[in-house]
Amino acid sequence: MEQHPAHSVKQSIMFSHKVAQLSKALWKSVEKDWQSWIKPYDLNINEHHILWISYHLEGASISDIAKFGVMHVSTAFNFSKKLEERGYLKFSKRNNDKRNTYVYLTDEGEELLLKTLETYDPHTYGIYSGSLPIKELYGKFPDFSELMSILKHVYGPDFMTIFEKSLSKLESDFDEVNGRLVPKEFEEEREKESS
Numbered sequence: 001m002e003q004h005p006a007h008s009v010k011q012s013i014m015f016s017h018k019v020a021q022l023s024k025a026l027w028k029s030v031e032k033d034w035q036s037w038i039k040p041y042d043l044n045i046n047e048h049h050i051l052w053i054s055y056h057l058e059g060a061s062i063s064d065i066a067k068f069g070v071m072h073v074s075t076a077f078n079f080s081k082k083l084e085e086r087g088y089l090k091f092s093k094r095n096n097d098k099r100n101t102y103v104y105l106t107d108e109g110e111e112l113l114l115k116t117l118e119t120y121d122p123h124t125y126g127i128y129s130g131s132l133p134i135k136e137l138y139g140k141f142p143d144f145s146e147l148m149s150i151l152k153h154v155y156g157p158d159f160m161t162i163f164e165k166s167l168s169k170l171e172s173d174f175d176e177v178n179g180r181l182v183p184k185e186f187e188e189e190r191e192k193e194s195s
Contacts (some may be wrong), residue, residue, distance in 0.1 A: 029126040044077045056166040061100040
């Protein structure tokens with residue numbers, strides 16, 4: 001098998017090792033901070049992620065949750081089932097798609113997710129704190145365009161479409177009020193009441 005010089009084994013190993021080491025260190029920090037954030041709500045990371053995905057997709061299939069949550073389908077199903085048993089999710093079939101099971105947030109599930117968002121404190125996140133010098137220097141946080149391109153090629157364009165939709169929905173559905181994330185609908189209701 002002839003190797004192209006631009007694709008040497010040595011470069012491949014060095015790149016793979018670099019990505020693996022950086023990803024592992026990054027995830028370890030994110031995992032610790034995420035677990036601390038959601039611990040008061042008796043949720044684990046998979047459950048919280050499923051609530052997020054269900055919120056953003058407004059009716060996600062178990063396959064969608066598995067794909068976007070980067071988890072096995074059985075993991076997505078089992079944790080979704082646990083959330084259903086606790087009253088945070090409901091399962092249903094669609095009239096035009098009886099093969100897939102879709103997951104929707106209940107009112108209680110949405111309320112729980114919103115509580116977690118309201119209590120989020122960015123200063124308790126190591127990755128956020130570690131990114132502040134970049135923001136101060138360049139006026140913005142890293143945008144990860146190269147990383148996003150890699151993930152698009154690994155997981156496909158659907159993954160990036162859902163990712164971008166989740167960011168867009170977060171931007172359009174929430175305002176920051178006194179250092180806390182508040183759903184725009186709640187803020188609009190408060191403004192009406194105070195008028």
